[in-house]
Amino acid sequence: MTAESHMKNIKPFNGIDFPLWKEKVQDILKSLELDYVLHKDKPLPPSSDIEEYDEKMHKYQFKLEKWEQDNKFAKRIIKRSISEGIREEFDDTRTRLLVNSSF
Numbered sequence: 001m002t003a004e005s006h007m008k009n010i011k012p013f014n015g016i017d018f019p020l021w022k023e024k025v026q027d028i029l030k031s032l033e034l035d036y037v038l039h040k041d042k043p044l045p046p047s048s049d050i051e052e053y054d055e056k057m058h059k060y061q062f063k064l065e066k067w068e069q070d071n072k073f074a075k076r077i078i079k080r081s082i083s084e085g086i087r088e089e090f091d092d093t094r095t096r097l098l099v100n101s102s103f
Helices: 003-007 018-031 053-080 092-100
Strands: none
Touching (some): 003 018, 003 053
């Protein structure tokens, strides 16, 4: 199922019924395997003084690229599920915190 088809089932958050909105958004992110970006920080590069640095750097670059793409997609889904009237209030950090909060 695509993000578009999931989004049709969610009423944009307008400040009312946050728990239901949050549950639906988290379900969408989980079904698309994007929910990890809400709980895991951006990967950190390996230390340059470790063995197998090149191999670890290659893995890091792959993980970083995937995390950045998934994070961008998750933020887009979250922001599109917030009504226009309040969407402007949420930058990237606030968007992530909103879905992780309990209000």
